[in-house]
Structures are given as C-alpha cells and as structure tokens.
Amino acid sequence: MKRKGILFVISGPSGVGKGTIREALLEKISDIEVSISATTRPPRPGEVHGKDYFFLSGEEFKKMIAEDKFLEWANVYQNFYGTPRDFVIKNLEQGKDVLLEIDIQGAMQVKNKMPEGVFIFIYPPDIQTLAERLCNRGKDSKESIERRLAACAEELRHVKYYDYVVVNDELEWAVKKTEAIIIAERCKIKNIELEVV
C-alpha cells in the first residue's frame, strides 16, 4: 500500500518563535513540502510574495472563500489569513509530507477537518518571556502587544487539543525536539512501507 503523506501542523501563540523554529527545521529536513498561507495583511519588510505568504487583495481572498479553496481561514485583527487547500491535499495524496505553520485558531480548524494530522504546539517557557519577545521584535505596536498577551493566556488552553508540546525555552533544543517528532511520526507503523513483509 502506497504511503500517504503526513500533515505536520506547527502552531502556538504569536511571538512564541514558531516561524524561527520552522526555518531552522527546514535546514535539517528537506523532504517536506511547506504550505504557504494567503493573507490580506500588507507585507512586512523583507517578506516575499509566494515565499512567506501569498499577499492577496480583500477581493481575491473573498473569491477563494466563496470557491471553498481554503483548508482554514480567519479574520485576525482586521486581516484575513488562510491556508490554500489544494496544495496540502495534492501533496499528501502523492505521499509527500506537508509542513504547515499557523496560528492556533487556524490549527483548530485544520484539526476539525484533518484530525489525522500531527499537531505540534510551540509553547512559551513563561508569559514574561513571550512579552519580551513580542516587544523586542519591534513589529507590533504597544496596543497590539497588550492585546496579544491577553489573548495568549486564553490561547494556551488550546494546548490540550494538540498531539505534542515543544517548550521553546532554548531554540536549538526546541528545533531538535520538533525534528524528532517528524522523524518519529515517520517511523510509526501506519506511516512506513516495509520491504521485507
């Protein structure tokens, strides 16, 4: 029986470092397809269309919603975010693993539709560290940071719906744990093709 691909969902609160972990992970694991989200928010400096996100207009985004072309989508802080469905489904059916990095709301929608996915929660070592990270990256306004921290405590409760928790107390170790989860899942009996029997 042909192996089906595995969907790995890396998720967690804003500022927890899930993007950094994803990047470091891709240095170690090459045989995985990365799902690229669509968004209507403006690109941040350095972000590239088709690499970091598909940057869409509001009209374009709504058309895709109407055509049911998202695996999940949400309106977060006045911007739309979504995961194009076709890319994920096509790769999994071809036996290729897919890596999806999304926020918690998105992950919960994906879990609803694809409970067979592997859901990894990147967890802050403590709330204080998370606040410092959000402040230091300088991408967000003070109000935005406060709003996100308040949401964060609530968001952390969703950890119970995930399969794995990676506490991001030390980046290298967090990356190693996430890599280990991918390697281990690929060794699960249901995900392996054996040559002998």
Place this chain on the structure above:
Amino acid sequence: MKRKGILFVISGPSGVGKGTIREALLEKISDIEVSISATTRPPRPGEVHGKDYFFLSGEEFKKMIAEDKFLEWANVYQNFYGTPRDFVIKNLEQGKDVLLEIDIQGAMQVKNKMPEGVFIFIYPPDIQTLAERLCNRGKDSKESIERRLAACAEELRHVKYYDYVVVNDELEWAVKKTEAIIIAERCKIKNIELEVV
C-alpha cells in the same frame, strides 16, 4: 499532576542489531533507566553479571517465577529469559523512563500487561543481511543460525503490534530514529508537565 515514567521497549529478531542500537542510544540519552534481564543461559565472553544480564541458575529462576517476580519470561532454545518486574514498575512510578531491550516473544507479553508502553521494532533491511549478521558475529552455531532465520520470517509478522518501526539499514541513522522516538514521546501532551497553565 506528577509525570509518570514511559516504558520504552526495543525489540526485534535475533541479530537485527537491537543491542548495538541500545548501547549507542545510551551514549546520547542519559536520563533513562535500563532494565536488565535475567537469564539461565551461560554468559558469552565479555558479558558481565548485573550489567548485561543477571545470570541465574535454573533453581533461582524458577523461584522468581513462582513468586511472580517477572514482567515476562520465556524458555527460548532451552534457556530461560525474564524481565524482573519490580525494577520497571518502581522507576515508572517515580517518573523515570525505562528502556527495555527484549526479544519479540517477551515484548508481546509486556505489551499484554503494559499496553501503555512504547513498542519499537528494530527491523532488518532484508533477510539476507540478517543472515550475514548472524553468521559474522560468530556467537552461534550454523544450526542455531538456520533455526533462527526460519523463526525470523514468522517473527517479523509481529511488527503490526508495535508502535514504531526502525529499519536498521544504517546504524547511525537507526540510532537517530530511535532517539527521535524517545524525544518525541516525551513531548506528547500526556507525558509533559507544563509550567504556564
């Protein structure tokens, strides 16, 4: 809630390299307790009592059976093998992970009693390689090797009762996969203690 220890069972056919993988694994993972089997077979050159096995007399072994002191035991090729129960249970209750390397018959008994354990099957890349390994290690007679190979094909069918399969086609990679399984299992939501929520 205090974390309970995880029982990791490394198993597979004779000559597949599970002992070598265990040794290499212990170089990388130190915070795990290694269960030592008891046996009535004579020590092979270099084997140490209390490190490789507890070498017991037939009388001593039967006394422990009668006192229900084994998690599993078996009579294999005229020799008795068993896993002392107290060591495993005590460590798990103290929150310590335990590593148990046993043959397939033993693993099946342990799974029966402790289905919550993590069962890892070390799998040969092919039967020919397994035959060569059994011949080259020079520990076994030709008859013993033939008998074991015949049993091997039958044994491989038990792979379906395991959680993970590690194909031992390349030692370093097999060790990395086994290590990944241990790291990943420790990240599972049921096995982790979170500091924030």
